[in-house]
Amino acid sequence: MTRVAVLGFHLESNRFAPPTRRADFDLRTWLEGDAILADAQCDAPRQGAEIPAFLEEIARHIDAEILPVLVAAAEPGGPLEEDVLAHVLNTIRHRLTDQHPVDAVYIASHGAMVGVETLDPDGALLEVVREAVGPDVPIVATLDLHANLSDRMAAAADCLIGYRTNPHVDQADVAREAAVILARMVTGCRVHMASVRLPLTPTSVTLLTDGPGAYAERIRDAAQLTDPEGVIVNATVLGGFVYSDTPDNGIATVVTATHRATAEREAARLAGLLWADRERFDRTLTSIPEAVRAVTADDGARWILSDAGDNPGGGGRGTSTDLLRALIGAGAGNVLYGLFIDPDLAREATAAGLGSRITARFLRRGSDGFGDPFSADARVLAISDGRVVGRRGLVAGRQVDLGPTAALAIGGLTVVVSSNRKQCADPVYFEHLGFDPGAYRAVVVKSRGHFRAGFDEFFNPDQVLEVDTKGLTSPILSNFTFRGLPRPVYPLDADVVWTPPDWAIPHLQSLDLLP
Template sequence: MTRIAAFGIHHETNSFSSRKTTFESFQRSGLQREGIQRGPRIEEMHRGAKTVFSGYFESADRLGFDLVPILFAATDPGGTISAGAFDQLVEEALGVLRNEGPWDGVLLNQMGAAVSEHYPDMDGEIARRTRRTVGPNVPVVMTLDLHANVSHQMADETDALVIYHTNPHLDAVPRAHEACDLLMRLISGDISPVHALEMPPMVIGIMHQNTNDHPMRGIIDDLLEVQKRPGVLHASVGQGYPWSDVDEMGFACYVLHESSEEEARRLVRWMAGRAWDRRAEFVEEVGLTPEEAVRHAFAADARPVVLLDAGDNIGAGSSGDSTVILAEALRQGADSFLQTLRDPEAVAACDAAGVGGAVDIWVGGKTDELHGNPVAIKATVKVLSSGAFEDSRALHAGWTFYDQGRCAVIECDSGPTLLLVSTSIGNVSIEQYYSVGVRPEEFEIVVAKGVISPRPAYEPIAAELILVNSPGATSANLNTFDYAHRRTPLYPFEETATYR
């Protein structure tokens, strides 16, 4: 039976985050409840879910190959990955790859926006080391998140890249199926493809990355059109992850063709050119200030109004403890108000008080100076919980198991309800609240810390979702960041940038 190895190390690295990502960060991750999974445990955690690994297992059943899951490590977006974490995780995976072969093929399950202390293109370095380990004749196919900062090293060290087509990320399973189909055709010798990668000098900001809305919808329509062309095996784009300060940061187009380099180049340049022609649409200002957003929510006829906190976008590497919108809501007198805050210190105080106890504490704003100041709160502790919950619905990235650490629900004397958590996880599942007895749909204003990833969870209950241009480590205003390693010129930083 065909024997295929699979492993992955997932991280989106925010170079501007003050929180370094260590090996312990992976160990205590709230994603999939266990940040580091090995061997059979990977199947236990992913089979039946909606992740890339879920699609790998389904494909193994469908196509009849022996899938050998080696390692899957994932943690929430954050700061640069330490050299120690990189070495420990990568060497563990490659050690198994080296010692437990031979292999007919390899599946790499990566994000595409990881940065370590020694390797700015960490995903590309993993691809390079994998290639050196298995040799030139073992096919390697890499799946990537749509936020990938796609590099030539990623493309050149693999036989194929397969990138998500949706944001929110709801197509992990079909892209995994596609990757497995390509890998099996490579193994059989049915195809010997060539690729083309084009990186026009442009960045797409987070506020315009929703693939359900234009202008991004138009780019996805273009790649789907290219996929219909004779000989095209896969076409995709990388939206880019603008908070990674690396040379590859930005938009990219990729085409995999069964035989013609010339046709692959022609098609990828057509895609890139079409995106470049729309570049101004991707910098049009959208969203409201925190003050405007809260005022708008107060005036709304239907509730709840969900405020999408761009500056404290947990899924992009922010702290999860911004108090900017909370402080504004208190200033304007909001009482029916709900949000999460990562604050293990405040959770400990609630634990000490016990359910029904009163607390007089400062919450949030403790990570750095980017996310507001701690807010003085007098409140009653309503719920204490271990923080583990599950959600099998189709949500961003397809996760099923979550763990936000020890947590507390408090009702503030001034009105708002806060879910204080010890581990920062994105607000991508409504079960985050349901699991502790809170019904977000019963509030007038709900804050979701993110821009696009919370939508699948909150759209069913929201009367309206409002983008909020808040400050923070994931501010939508990229001019607030001091880049040192990005390409120049790069639009919109340099409006004189040219292409073609």
């Protein structure tokens, strides 16, 4: 039997957010050893879709003995505390060493993690795995589309595979690809990986993969190249996560093929096309006054508003008040709003009980957030323990714990307040309280983009307004003081020049793509 180790370490780090602690993993996923396999077999697992899908697929290709190591995942947040990072790396090292020999390794990772002091935890993770299993054992990892590719990551892995969908709905698909590739490698196939990182750090709102767009086009290009059982086993285009603020930020192309020249040619070509299209990554947002006018107009048009600057799915705190106050102040009606993250307010509403009237205090003293604190008279419409199973999009089929949750009537708004920080990506966050998003004139979500896959049965893309709000995920990069980005970089530095790696220049010349 082929002894295949599986593990996962998943955190998207926003350098500007408060540190991520061990307790943040406990709220989402922390599984060791056989608990990983037991969870993977549940109807609604806590872990992401990757490892359950990988386990199903690898069994179709090789006779595998699975060695479960560790799966840890937290909501996107600030830099990881160093003691948690050290514990995870030591646990992985010891478990892999204790289970020697290991014939292959699959890693379900994110790729945009930073530590309080460590700039590249994902590179450190891959190096620990490589050191533990040796130079000849195949290592394949799947990454979030927003991963920041480092040289250490590329050097330690044999194949890195990124998601192709944003909103992310293909985690299981890329894990199955990883299984096919890993099975080929353990039966003798040798692959070569080539990568190019560009001085191009666009915001997440420009990295959607449906419809037109410079990024979407290259994602489709890479998908057409990919054949896990062919010459180009994978072609990936990583959009990066600019809020990680590290020297490894930048859109990156990664191509893995059975021939080195093929991998290098396609990685260079994809990078050259992205660089030529860099100005297409600019995006104009909807201002708060414009959004309020749309919601209160007499035309009856329906809208879903993205509170793009305060996205908990990118490290935002879910507590910024600028859009909420503007809607209340304008007397907007028939509006569903969520999720506002405030465990104190959720607890107060729960204690008051259904139908009670309370004074809802938003952004109270000591809270993290942007905008001005305010209070409003509210009536408690619904309460729950916040335990749901995702219905659509990013968290479909997974256990989600919102913590104590309450819905408040404030003027013409229904405001859903939860305790645990989650982006509002799934309509079940409203529906489990009895509210139908399709019944409202407007829905406001604290989510950057994943709401599109969850709410597309209620709103089409023409009904989406990305609102320029304050917060830790603001798409206006000039709002941040970056200290780690590899300056100069576009779009912060309009006159930046890209110098391709030496090996890529002949390929770019032959394709007439040399910058």
